[in-house]
Amino acid sequence: QAVVTQEPSMTVSPGGTVTLTCGSTSGAVTSGHSPYWFQQKPGQAPRTLIYDTSNKHSWTPARFSGSLLGDKAALTLSGAQPEDEADYYCLLFYSGTYAVFGGGTKLTVL
C-alpha cells in the first residue's frame, strides 16, 4: 500500500497563512484520490474539515480551504486563530480498494 506524506510540524503566527500538503509515494495526488482533511485536538475525536479535495462541511470555518497544489493535496489556513492549533491529517483513497492516512502535521499557532 502507498505511503502518504505530510509535514511533521508547522508553525503559523496568529492571523497568518499556512499551507499543509499531502503527497503520495505512488505518484501525483489527484482528485481521483478524493483527498480529505481532518483536524484533531488532544483528547478529542477527529473532525472532518474538507472532503473531495475542496468541499467543506457546514461546520468548517471559512478560513480553511482545500486544493491541489502541484502533485499534492493542500490545506490552506488563512487568518490562523489560536483554536486552530491541532493535528491535521489527510486521507487518500486508492483504486477504490483501500485508503491511507498521512502521518499528520502538528500545527502550532505562535
Place this chain on the structure above:
Amino acid sequence: EVQLVESGGGLVQPGGSLRLSCVASGYTFSSYGMSWVRQAPGKGLEWVSAIRAKDGRTYYADSVKGRFTISRDSSKNTLYLQMNSLRADDTAIYYCSKGGWGSVTDYWGQGTLVTVSS
C-alpha cells in the same frame, strides 16, 4: 442530530478476539457507508476498514486483512468490527465514522479503547 457511539473495547490477551459495535442514530443508517479508523497511543490515525452502503462491499487495510471483519446490521443501526488473532500492535482507540466508499465522511464517534496485552 447524528450520533455514533462505539462500545466493546477492553483488555484482551494476544491471540484473542473482540467485537466492537457502533450504534448510529439521527440519520438513515442503511443509506450511508461506514468506516473504522484507529489510533495507537501517541500515534497518528490509521484507516482500518470500510463497508459500502449500496452493496455491502468491504475494504480492509493490509495490516488487518484476514483478521478483522467489518459488518453492519441495518435493523439495529449498528456497525461491527470483529477482531480476531489480536496482536499488541492492534492496541489503539477505535473510532467509527459515517462515510467511506460512496458516502462522504462527516461524523465520528468518540472511540473505544482496545488494549492487547498479557
